[in-house]
Amino acid sequence: MIVNRWLDGFDVRLRPVTMDDLDAMMTWVNRPEVTQNFARLSRAISREEEAQWLHRTLESDADRLYAIEDRDGAYIGNAGLHQIYWPARAARLGVVVANQQGRGIGQQTIKLLSAAAFLDHGLHKVWLIHYRTNTRMAHITAKLGFAFEGVLRDEYFHQDGYHDMIRLSLLDHEFTRLRGSWGL
Numbered sequence: 001m002i003v004n005r006w007l008d009g010f011d012v013r014l015r016p017v018t019m020d021d022l023d024a025m026m027t028w029v030n031r032p033e034v035t036q037n038f039a040r041l042s043r044a045i046s047r048e049e050e051a052q053w054l055h056r057t058l059e060s061d062a063d064r065l066y067a068i069e070d071r072d073g074a075y076i077g078n079a080g081l082h083q084i085y086w087p088a089r090a091a092r093l094g095v096v097v098a099n100q101q102g103r104g105i106g107q108q109t110i111k112l113l114s115a116a117a118f119l120d121h122g123l124h125k126v127w128l129i130h131y132r133t134n135t136r137m138a139h140i141t142a143k144l145g146f147a148f149e150g151v152l153r154d155e156y157f158h159q160d161g162y163h164d165m166i167r168l169s170l171l172d173h174e175f176t177r178l179r180g181s182w183g184l
């Protein structure tokens, strides 16, 4: 199991999110530097709306949502497997490092979340989309070895208009090849 485990060389672990994490999540759901990366969060979100979203997500068989936690037990952000399509064993990765950005935690989280997808949940494929302008995410996914799948033209509509999204993915056998170099 990857979830709930401390792995050597990792500063964070993943643990299942609960409704008790709502207040921690509210600290970032309306912060523009985080939310500008997500279509769902392109307008102000109330605590009630976020609570409903969290409740639905925790109940859903198409989502597995984790908190990123440091070794002091502090909440750092969320990491999720979403839109899980069980017949194909495919899921969309979502990551938010709300606190302590730029310290390698995003990369560690994507490694752990991919490992959870393939090892804990037996998935075949993980994919993600990011704004073309999210060069940090582009750098990280290229560095980790995700494969470029294509450009989704005008996929999202934000206040300032339509935006292209970049789609990338990783397959289970690619994870198996890469995991040693990831320290897993």
Ligand SMILES: CC(C)(COP(=O)(O)OP(=O)(O)OC[C@H]1O[C@@H](n2cnc3c(N)ncnc32)[C@H](O)[C@@H]1OP(=O)(O)O)[C@@H](O)C(=O)NCCC(=O)NCCS
Residues within 6 Å of the ligand: 033, 034, 035, 037, 094, 095, 096, 097, 098, 100, 101, 102, 103, 104, 105, 106, 107, 108, 128, 129, 130, 134, 135, 136, 137, 139, 140, 143
């Ligand atoms: C994207 C995100 C998950 C990255 O997490 P993080 O902990 O800040 O990232 P890390 O510290 O692990 O890695 C950042 C890497 O990007 C590089 N980087 C930082 N800013 C960059 C930029 N503007 N352009 C290109 N690369 C950049 C860093 O140098 C580092 O790479 P390195 O280790 O090779 O030096 C985090 O910033 C975040 O949650 N952003 C808002 C939400 C988001 O965009 N989520 C992803 C949507 S798909």
